[in-house]
Amino acid sequence: MGNLTPHDLTVIFLSLGVLLGVARLLGELAQKLHQPAVVGELVAGVLLGPTVLGNIAPGLSAYLFPAAGPAAVALDAISTLAIALFLLVAGIEVDLSTLWRQGRVGGMVGIAAIVIPFLCGLATAWLVPQALGRQPEADPLIFALFFAIALSISALPVIAKTFMDMGLYRSDLGMVVISAAVFNDLFGWILFAVVLGLMGGGPPGTGNSIALTTALTLAFTAAMLVLGRWLIHRALPYVQAYTRWPGGELSFALVLAILAAGFTEWIGIHAIFGAFLVGIAVGDSSHLRERSRVIIEQFVSFIFAPVFFASIGLRVNFLTHFDLSLVLTVLLIACVTKLAGGTLGARLGGMTPREAWAVGFAMNSRGAMEIILGLLALEAGIIRQRLFVALVVMAIITSMMSGPALRLLLRPARRRRLKDVLSSRLFLRGLRAASRRGAIRELTAAACEVSGLDPESVTAAVWAREEALSTGIGNGVALPHARLEGLREPVVAVAISEPGIDFDAPDDRPAHVIVLVLTPADDPSAQLDIAADLARLFREPSMFERTLRTRSFTEFRALVSAPVETRSA
Amino acid sequence: MGNLTPHDLTVIFLSLGVLLGVARLLGELAQKLHQPAVVGELVAGVLLGPTVLGNIAPGLSAYLFPAAGPAAVALDAISTLAIALFLLVAGIEVDLSTLWRQGRVGGMVGIAAIVIPFLCGLATAWLVPQALGRQPEADPLIFALFFAIALSISALPVIAKTFMDMGLYRSDLGMVVISAAVFNDLFGWILFAVVLGLMGGGPPGTGNSIALTTALTLAFTAAMLVLGRWLIHRALPYVQAYTRWPGGELSFALVLAILAAGFTEWIGIHAIFGAFLVGIAVGDSSHLRERSRVIIEQFVSFIFAPVFFASIGLRVNFLTHFDLSLVLTVLLIACVTKLAGGTLGARLGGMTPREAWAVGFAMNSRGAMEIILGLLALEAGIIRQRLFVALVVMAIITSMMSGPALRLLLRPARRRRLKDVLSSRLFLRGLRAASRRGAIRELTAAACEVSGLDPESVTAAVWAREEALSTGIGNGVALPHARLEGLREPVVAVAISEPGIDFDAPDDRPAHVIVLVLTPADDPSAQLDIAADLARLFREPSMFERTLRTRSFTEFRALVSAPVETRSA
Secondary structure (H helix, E strand, O other), rough: OOOHHHHHHHHHHHHHHHHHHHHHHHHHHHHOOOHHHHHHHHHHHHHHHOOHHHHOOOHHHHHOOOOOOHHHHHHHHHHHHHHHHHHHHHHOOHHHHHHHHHHHHHHHHHHHHHHHHHHHHHHHHHHHOHHHHHHOOOOOHHHHHHOOOOOOOOOHHHHHHHHHHOOOOHHHHHHHHHHHHHHHHHHHHHHHHHHHHHHOOOOOOOOOOOHHHHHHHHHHHHHHHHHHHHHHHHHHHHHHHHHOOHHHHHHHHHHHHHHHHHHHHHOOOOHHHHHHHHHHHHHHOOOOHHHHHHHHHHHHHHHHHHHHHHHHHHOOOOOOOOHHHHHHHHHHHHHHHHHHHHHHHHHHHOHHHHHHHHHHHHHHHOHHHHHHHHHHHHHHHOOOOOHHHHHHHHHHHHHHHHHHHHHHHHOOOOOOOOOOOEEEEEOOOOOOOOOOHHHHHHHHHHHHHHOOOHHHHHHHHHHHHHHOOOOOOOEEEEEEEEEEEEOOEEEOOOOOOEEEOOOOOOOOOOOEEEEEEEEEEEOOOHHHHHHHHHHHOOOOOOHHHHHHHHHOHHHHHHHOOOOOOOOOO | OOOOOOOHHHHHHHHHHHHHHHHHHHHHHHHHHEEEEEOOHHHHHHHHOOOHHHHHHHHHHHHHOOOOOHHHHHHHHHHHHHHHHHHHHHHHOOHHHHHHHHHHHHHHHHHHHHHHHHHHHHHHHHHOOOHHHOOOOOHHHHHHHHHHHHHOOOHHHHHHHHHHHHHOOOHHHHHHHHHHHHHHHHHHHHHHHHHHHOOOOOOOOOOOOEEEEEEEEHHHHHHHHHHHHHHHHHHHHHHHHHOOOOHHHHHHHHHHHHHHHHHHOOOOHHHHHHHHHHHHHHHOOOOOHHHHHHHHHHHHHHHHHHHHHHHHHHOOOOOOOOOHHHHHHHHHHHHHHHHHHHHHHHHHOOOHHHHHHHHHHHOOOOHHHHHHHHHHHHHHOOOHHHHHHHHHHHHHHHHHHHHHHHHHHHOOOOOHHHHHOOHHEEEOOOOOOOEEEEEEEHHHHHHHHOOOOOHHHHHHHHHHHHHHHOOEOOOOEOOOEEEEOOOOOOEEEEEEHHHEEEEOOOOOOOOEEEEEEEEEOOOOOHHHHHHHHHHHHHEEEHHHHHHHOOOOOHHHHHHHHOOOOOOOO
16 A cells, blocks of 8 residues: 555545446436436546536546546556456356357348448448548558447347346347347457457567467467366366355456456457456356356446446547547448348348347447447557547447337337336325225225226226135235226335235235235236236245335335345354 | 556456465465464465565566556555455444443443553553564654554454354354454544544645544544434435345445545545444444345455455565564463453453353454554554564464364354265265165265264164154155264265155155265254255255256265355346
């Protein structure tokens, strides 16, 4: 710690805290608006960087985010570490076996979605490099190759997340897109590593040999994906059997990733490649336990990744380097070529036009990967700031487009989550009624006030259902419900009754938590989704006790969103 | 990233990877030897630092761990961040409510175990400061206060871990010690913060006002423990209800800790105080979910903490600064005063002599806390390197003493874990037998070969038990067993039968996993412990399928040590 003064440490902690805090806040906001979190995290950096804060409060900006000096060095190191760990997680998510399982269609999409953007990008950058803002001193071939790769790459994490949100991740369409994206990513990153090698970094002391770097890159990639993968798969049981759990597996993965990052940095490509390849090798082993994966993933996604993505906004002024015509040019080429490639590949693979367009829009989202690639190119001096800004804007816009486009094209059956239909106005903390009929009347009265339905007919419908078969599901929970004509969205009202009400449950316990579920008549799955959510939540006995102790709607919603688990010994 | 060259990044990744790897390896080794992991982590640093690696390979040492320059700055920043996060976790573990619950005994122990070491330390350091290696330019009062605090502090994490390992954490004795250690820690750290304030760091631009720093320290502590605690408790349900889970809670805790660390660094005490206080406030809320706690704790304990503790060895040469007489002096004063204080307090509180000695030895372990305190004092120029080395050695030895001493004094009933009694020689991958009797004979034959028992009588005993009540427990698992005279340690043999053998299980499924458990006749709980472990493990259906697919003993042991969990949707 002798290298850092108290002032440096103060700045490091404060800047890190502010960066992470704002990034996470805006990331959550983006998710609420059904957008990828990375969009919010990038905006946080833009707000805190030279673009906004540097303009309106230059003193504060210079204090919190100095451009040079020990604090700047420290922040750079931490964000580089963060991005390496993010690539570790991205690698873990890559499932090599889907590549083979999807066979012809996946291959078609994967190849077409790379070849078309790649060739168009190469041609454009070769023929009109100035229009794209090439650095005058940059090698034309390297610049053209980079631009071609930048158009070809897809954002596996964003695509995977979008499909998961729509419940289509395990569908045929989802698997085709994921396998094609894995192929795109692998191919694009390896090619980019070779391009970086072509620039002649090379291992120190080897006289900048391009051939050596390229050979080392390809050899390391092959070794990691074959030998490394096999060794890791063999080693994991030993780690699990003979070290503390899950800490042993956790450090095993991280140590490998960090060392591989150091190695790839040494051979003259970037640290992230090593971490990415280790991620693929580790994630591929069937021995890797879900629990370790979750711990690494959560910590990296919610702590390291936001710090990195926000830090991008600190490096560049997005206002002064914003060049509208360049942004539009890049966006247009990117969308047209990728949509064409993805859609064409899917059509050739035998998909319907609607499905093929969905594949095209999914492949089109560039997300985080594009931005990382752009940043490396910026630092390597391949591109200028205004092209970097254009690439970031393109990455954001293509990512924001894909969700809505997919929903429009595929109209996925939405899975209703209990937490999404709760409302503070329909949370009755102390139910007055003492009978089943009274409870239902009280709940429907509240629900009808909010939704504008007719209380009489709703009560009659719920009561008719209740008389046919009582809705006490046991564990102190009852679930009166009805499907109603003319209702557009599910309405859920929650009541908590201290004395409890007999709902004729199989375990004979009175119901203390009574949840009225009204769903549209033409949406039969909504009722089942919500009931399944409730049953799952209240399987854990302590959830029921906690619910009885809640003092506000927020506390109840917190229990539903962040369920209590049994504490393991 | 513009502030770091590829060479810097290579060094940062390689040094971090090597440091973490060696630290975790030796940490695991220490645990295998029933010692705290921190002992191994510290030794890793000593091996990699100037003491060993710097001596035998100065070139490699200077490459990996440069003393100055960007890579050194980055490593310092990362280890400072690591220690702040470690204190966040230490704070989360502090349970303020135990302070009140333990009442008189806890209070007696807490006070006596602070007052006696504190007064003795103060007197020694005041009267013979040279003998303790005071820096000539250091203020005598500050030095004496520091030394007094160094003797008074206990290592809550080490103590808690020792008691948990012995299954005594929730016992009366355990709670008394924990509450006294919490009291020690809180008091010691706040006092040390005030001492750092006395040295007149002070917030920048305030003219080094001692009074201001002290006032800010106390005000911040009080505010955090009262207002902060209340606010965090109120805020957590909002975080859980309206952000992604568990990421929202995770970042909430970390952002608060990092910002508070920046604030305490700014007021002129150290960053770790802020993180520690936030930890206490967050950990105190009953809303904090177990899952977030586990993710933070695992990541910090297995990634950040080892990096920090190993980095200590990089800073100091433990050989050249090792002063035997000083080490013995410090060790003697530390042990005598703390043992006296802890034991006396416990006796006054009404404990038996044996229990009181156990309390004394538990309170005596200084562990990580002492080392952190010493490092801060070293950096603040209060102590010299040779006293720092003596304090580290004292911390290690007192921590290593407490486990064996407690086991000797309390003779806790050991809880047998299945994984601790497994042996590769007693793992029969393909059972030949087709009948229940044959299976038992095959298993006892193997067990007797290893343990030297008589096969005939053992088979007879197991079969007699089996005939009395069949031991198929369902889910494809059977558990034949017997208690044997003359056996000293449990012997467990595991067999896997592909075709399955009828063990008359309640679910009528044949047993594929057959575990023979032979336990000493005079140790009735061993059989129950192991059976409970097995039943718990095989409650998860995928465990059974995985067990059938294991190809080696290591894979089976990995399943037992790192159980598979159902993947949540």
